[in-house]
Amino acid sequence: MSYDYLTVAAVIIVAAIIVMVILLGRSNATMEMRLRKLARNLYLLQSNEEAQALCKEIHEKHPELCAGIDFTLKEEGGSVKIDEWNSNEQRP
Numbered sequence: 350m351s352y353d354y355l356t357v358a359a360v361i362i363v364a365a366i367i368v369m370v371i372l373l374g375r376s377n378a379t380m381e382m383r384l385r386k387l388a389r390n391l392y393l394l395q396s397n398e399e400a401q402a403l404c405k406e407i408h409e410k411h412p413e414l415c416a417g418i419d420f421t422l423k424e425e426g427g428s429v430k431i432d433e434w435n436s437n438e439q440r441p
Contacts (some may be wrong), residue, residue, distance in 0.1 A: 390417040393424060400429040407431075411438050 393400045394416060404416050414420060414436055423432035434440045 386421060387417040390421045393422055393429070397424065397429060400424070403429055403431075407441060410441055411436070414438065 394404055400422050403422060407414060407416075407420065411419075416422070419436040419438075420434050421432045422429050431440070
């Protein structure tokens, strides 16, 4: 059984397309997860005064940081704490 160059090229192109579709799907899933986390964090900032105060304190120390991107907040038992710190700056 011998294959010509056109058949081999078609198989390689199909395989490359399949890999690209898989990678795009993963990228979209990651982006959707990040957007959900950002939306959850922004909702917490809008609805919780303690979260707003904590965000203001962080912004006074590190004005270049952005809530929801460089750090995220979460509500634990009635109090608000820093959930993730994604910055190289010193965590307060």
